[in-house]
Amino acid sequence: MDSLKLFKQVTDAITTIILYILLFALIVGMAKTLLEIRFIIFESLESGFNHMVTSVLTVFIVIDLFKAFVDYHEHDRIKLTDITDATILIVLREIAVGLYSQKFGYEFILSLAVLLLVLGIIRVLAVQYSPASKPQSYQTPLKGEGQTSKKGLNALLDWCNPDAEGKRPLS
Structure with a gap:
């Protein structure tokens, strides 16, 4: 068993x-x-x-x-x-x-x-x-290979930062 x-x-x-x-x-x-x-x-x-x-x-x-x-x-x-x-x-x-x-x-x-x-x-x-209620709008793709997405508080902070590299997600 x-x-x-x-x-x-x-x-x-x-x-x-x-x-x-x-x-x-x-x-x-x-x-x-x-x-x-x-x-x-x-x-x-x-x-x-x-x-x-x-x-x-x-x-x-x-x-x-x-x-x-x-x-x-x-x-x-x-x-x-x-x-x-x-x-x-x-x-x-x-x-x-x-x-x-x-x-x-x-x-x-x-x-x-x-x-x-x-x-x-x-x-x-x-x-x-809560892990059950993660909003999808806070997930942004990372630049680079091998990494698919960045989740959580860091993505939200990067999204709010106007000086961050890349563009904000439109979703």
Whole structure:
């Protein structure tokens, strides 16, 4: 048996098992969220709201992880946007829990806010420079033999530079 086929079969089996575990966790998390409505009815609104926010954000984290594993299972690649989305939700959950429980100092919440800002920037850059959405107009042919095209940021910079050798592409 070929080692690559074996690797593919093992990773498929592992991701399938993890998908079932995440599906079970999603069902249990949703049931727990529905059961925590009693905290709003029988206890204080503040305590009930704290439980609800924590549970709902946890369910969203599980949904994002489920989405990331489904994408890996189908396409054999991990999207940076799925991972950053899950991480952003984890940080948001920690900020919400810390704010409602008032157990974190302002330094810790500020550091989580900075982490959230950095993750947001990474998320925007991952969408903007996604390999799936490369515009064809930024590809210009190079002069010389053996090289067919120049892609990416260098081509865009050369296209915008009026002093660059050659002409701008008309496409």
